[in-house]
Amino acid sequence: MTMLFYLAGAVALISTISVTISTNVVHALVYLIISLLAVAVIFFVLGAPFAAMLEAIVYAGAIMVLFLFAMMMLNLGQATENEEKAWLRPQLWVGPGLLILALLVQLVSVLVTQRVDVVPVEVGVHELSVLLFGPWLLAVELASMLLLAGLIAAYHLAKR
Amino acid sequence: MTFDQMMLLLPLIIVTATPVITMLMVAVKRSHAVSCILTASGLLLALLSLLIVVRYPLQEVTPLLQVDNFNIFCTALILLAALAVTLFSYPYLCNLEDHQDEFYLLIAIATLGALVMVSSTHFITAFLGMETLSVCLYGMIAYPLHREATAQYPMEASIKYLVLSAVSSGFVLFGVALLYAQTGTLHFNDISVGITQGIADGPGSEYFVVASLLIITGFAFKLSLVPFHLWTPDVYEGAPLPATAFLATVGKVAMAALMMRFLSVSGVLDSPAIINVLTVIGVLSILGGNLLALLQANLKRLLSYSSIAHMGYLLIALMTIDSAITGDGSLGGEAVSFYLTAYVIMSLGAFGVMMVVSDSAHERDHIGHYQGLFWRDPWLAVIFTAMLLSLAGIPLTVGFIGKFYIFSVGVETAQWGPLAAMVIGSGIGLFYYLRIVYRMITPLDYDDPLPVAGIRDVISHGILLVLLVALVVLGVVPGGLMLLLESVVQSL
Numbered sequence: 001m002t003m004l005f006y007l008a009g010a011v012a013l014i015s016t017i018s019v020t021i022s023t024n025v026v027h028a029l030v031y032l033i034i035s036l037l038a039v040a041v042i043f044f045v046l047g048a049p050f051a052a053m054l055e056a057i058v059y060a061g062a063i064m065v066l067f068l069f070a071m072m073m074l075n076l077g078q079a080t081e082n083e084e085k086a087w088l089r090p091q092l093w094v095g096p097g098l099l100i101l102a103l104l105v106q107l108v109s110v111l112v113t114q115r116v117d118v119v120p121v122e123v124g125v126h127e128l129s130v131l132l133f134g135p136w137l138l139a140v141e142l143a144s145m146l147l148l149a150g151l152i153a154a155y156h157l158a159k160r
Numbered sequence: 161m162t163f164d165q166m167m168l169l170l171p172l173i174i175v176t177a178t179p180v181i182t183m184l185m186v187a188v189k190r191s192h193a194v195s196c197i198l199t200a201s202g203l204l205l206a207l208l209s210l211l212i213v214v215r216y217p218l219q220e221v222t223p224l225l226q227v228d229n230f231n232i233f234c235t236a237l238i239l240l241a242a243l244a245v246t247l248f249s250y251p252y253l254c255n256l257e258d259h260q261d262e263f264y265l266l267i268a269i270a271t272l273g274a275l276v277m278v279s280s281t282h283f284i285t286a287f288l289g290m291e292t293l294s295v296c297l298y299g300m301i302a303y304p305l306h307r308e309a310t311a312q313y314p315m316e317a318s319i320k321y322l323v324l325s326a327v328s329s330g331f332v333l334f335g336v337a338l339l340y341a342q343t344g345t346l347h348f349n350d351i352s353v354g355i356t357q358g359i360a361d362g363p364g365s366e367y368f369v370v371a372s373l374l375i376i377t378g379f380a381f382k383l384s385l386v387p388f389h390l391w392t393p394d395v396y397e398g399a400p401l402p403a404t405a406f407l408a409t410v411g412k413v414a415m416a417a418l419m420m421r422f423l424s425v426s427g428v429l430d431s432p433a434i435i436n437v438l439t440v441i442g443v444l445s446i447l448g449g450n451l452l453a454l455l456q457a458n459l460k461r462l463l464s465y466s467s468i469a470h471m472g473y474l475l476i477a478l479m480t481i482d483s484a485i486t487g488d489g490s491l492g493g494e495a496v497s498f499y500l501t502a503y504v505i506m507s508l509g510a511f512g513v514m515m516v517v518s519d520s521a522h523e524r525d526h527i528g529h530y531q532g533l534f535w536r537d538p539w540l541a542v543i544f545t546a547m548l549l550s551l552a553g554i555p556l557t558v559g560f561i562g563k564f565y566i567f568s569v570g571v572e573t574a575q576w577g578p579l580a581a582m583v584i585g586s587g588i589g590l591f592y593y594l595r596i597v598y599r600m601i602t603p604l605d606y607d608d609p610l611p612v613a614g615i616r617d618v619i620s621h622g623i624l625l626v627l628l629v630a631l632v633v634l635g636v637v638p639g640g641l642m643l644l645l646e647s648v649v650q651s652l
Contacts (some may be wrong), residue, residue, distance in 0.1 A: 135222050135223050135224070136222070136223075136224065136284070137161075137222065138221075138222055138224050138225060138285070139224055139284050139285060139288060141176075142276060142285065142288040142289070142292065143288060145176060145269055145272055145273075145292060146273075146288060146291055146292045146295060148179070148269065149266065149269040149270070149273075149292055149295045149296045149299070150295050152179075152183075152262055152265050152266060152269070152299065153262075153266060153295060153296065153298055153299025153300075153302075154299075155262070156259075156262040156299055156303070157299065157302055157305065159306075160306065
C-alpha cells in the first residue's frame with residue numbers, strides 16, 4: 001500500500017507539472033485528468049474509497065471531459081501555442097519558483113522533524129450515507145437548493 | 161426528525177417550496193405578474209407561519225439548525241425585507257426587455273439562504289446559507305445584462321462580487337478548517353469547549369486566534385467593513401436597484417445575525433486580540449465610510465459608503481455582546497438587533513423611493529435627479545427626507561434610537577476610541593445626508609418629469625407609507641420593540 005501511495009503521488013506530481021508547462025491546451029487537460037486519477041488513487045490508499053470513486057467519476061470523468069470538449073470546440077491553434085510559449089520565459093517563473101522552493105523546504109523540514117503516524121481508517125459508502133441521510137439530511141437538501149440557484153442564474157445569464 | 165421539529169422548519173419549507181412552485185408555473189406559462197404574486201405570497205405565508213412556529217417548543221433541529229427567539233426575530237425581519245423588495249421589483253422590472261420571472265426565483269432562493277444563515281449554529285449550514293445567498297446575488301446583480309445599452313455595468317458588478325465573494329468564502333473555509341483541526345468539530349457550541357481544551361493541551365491559543373480572525377475576515381468582506389469594502393460601491397452602483405436593496409437589507413441582516421451568533425456562542429470575544437482587531441476595523445469603517453461618502457454624486461455609491469459606516473457602528477455593539485463563557489448581561493445583543501431593524505427600515509425606505517422614481521430602462525441614481533423633488537413630488541420628498549434624517553441619526557427617528565442604544569452600550573463597556581469615531585462619523589454623515597435634502601429643496605429650472613404614479617405603484621407607495629410610520633413610531637415610542645428584543649436576545 002505504501003508503494004502504491006508513493007507511486008500515485010509521483011504520478012500526480014509529474015502530471016501536474018506537465019499541466020503547467022505544456023503549451024498545447026489539450027495536452028495540458030489530458031495531463032490534468034491523469035493528475036486527478038492519481039489523486040483518486042491516493043484517496044483510495046488513505047481509506048476513502050467513496051471519495052476516490054467520486055474523484056474519478058465526477059472530476060476526471062465528467063468535468064474534465066466537458067472541459068476537453070469545450071477546448072476542442074474552441075479550436076485553439078498554433079497561435080495560442082506560441083502565446084503560451086512566450087509566457088513560459090524563465091524571467092517570468094524563476095522569481096515565484098524560488099519563493100515556492102523556500103516554502104517547500106520549510107514544509108519538508110517540518111514533515112521530517114515531526115513524526116506523525118497516520119493510521120488510515122476506512123470510511124466506506126455505508127458510513128458516509130448514514131451521516132448524509134441522517135443528521136446531515138438538511139445540508140444535502142440545502143446543497144440542492146444552492147445548485148438550483150446556480151442553475152437558474154446561469155440559465156438567465158447565458159441565454160440568447 | 162420529529163413532527164415538532166418539522167413544524168419549527170415551516171418557514172424554511174415554505175420558502176423552499178415557493179421557487180419550485182413558481183418555476184412550475186413558469187414552465188406552464190410565463191407571466192411577470194403571476195411570478196411576482198406567487199413569490200410574494202410564498203414569503204407572506206412563511207411570515208405568517210411564524211405564528212405557528214412559536215406554539216411549538218423551540219429547540220435544535222438536527223445538529224445543523226437552531227430555532228430560538230433570536231432566529232424567529234431575524235427570520236421575520238428578513239422575510240419582511242424580502243417581501244418589500246419583491247413588491248418594489250414589480251413596477252421596476254415591468255419595462256425590462258427580457259424575462260422577469262427568474263429574478264423572483266432568485267429572490268426566493270436568496271431569502272432561503274439568508275434564513276438558513278440566521279438559524280445556523282453549525283459551519284456546514286452557515287456556509288451553505290452564505291453560498292446560496294451569494295450565488296443568487298450573482299444572478300440578481302447581473303440580471304439586466306441582456307439590455308445592450310447598459311449591459312456592461314451589471315456584468316462588471318456581478319463579476320466583482322463573484323470574485324470577492326468567492327475569496328471571502330475561501331477565507332471563511334480556511335478559518336473553519338483550522339478551527340476543525342484544533343477542535344475536531346464544526347458546531348459553534350463545541351468550539352468554545354474545544355478552544356478551552358485546545359489551549360490547555362493543543363497547539364496553543366495563537367492558532368485559534370488566527371482561525372477566528374480568518375473567519376471574521378470573511379464575514380467582514382460580506383458586511384463590507386473597511387479594509388474589506390472595496391467591492392461595495394461598484395457593486396451597489398452596477399446592480400439594478402432591487403438587487404442593491406436586497407443586498408443592502410437582507411444580505412446585511414443575515415450576515416450580521418450569523419456573525420452575532422458566532423461571536424456569542426463560540427466564545428471568540430474572550431480573546432483580547434480579537435477585540436483589538438474588531439475595534440480597529442470598526443473605527444476604520446466608521447471614519448472611512450463617512451469620509452468616502454462625502455463627495456459622492458451618485459446616490460447608490462453614497463448609500464454604499466454610508467452602509468459601510470453603519471456596519472461600523474453596528475460592530476461597536478457586536479463587540480460587547482454576551483459571550484457564552486463569560487456572559488454578564490450586557491445590552492450589546494439588544495443594541496445590535498435594534499440597529500439592524502432600524503437599518504432595514506431606513507435603507508428600504510431610501511432605496512424604495514429611488515425604485516419608485518426609476519425603472520429598469522432609466523435609473524435615477526444621480527443626486528441631480530432629485531433636485532427640486534419637494535416641488536415635483538412632495539410625498540416622495542418627505543419620505544426620502546425622513547429616511548435620510550434617520551440615517552443621519554436625527555431625534556424622533558428610529559435611526560436616532562438605534563445610535564443612542566449603541567452609544568449607551570459603548571459607554572457601558574468604556575470603548576472610548578470607537579465612540580469618538582462614532583461622534584466624528586455622525587458629524588460628517590450629517591453633511592452628506594443633508595446635502596441631498598438641500599438639493600431636494602433647491603428648485604429645478606428645467607423640466608424632468610417623474611414617472612406618474614399609476615395603479616401598479618399603489619403597493620410601492622403603500623410600503624413606503626408603512627416604512628415611514630414604522631420609522632416615526634419606533635423613533636418616538638421604542639419601548640415595545642426594546643422589551644421584545646430583551647426577551648429575544650436572552651434566548652441566544
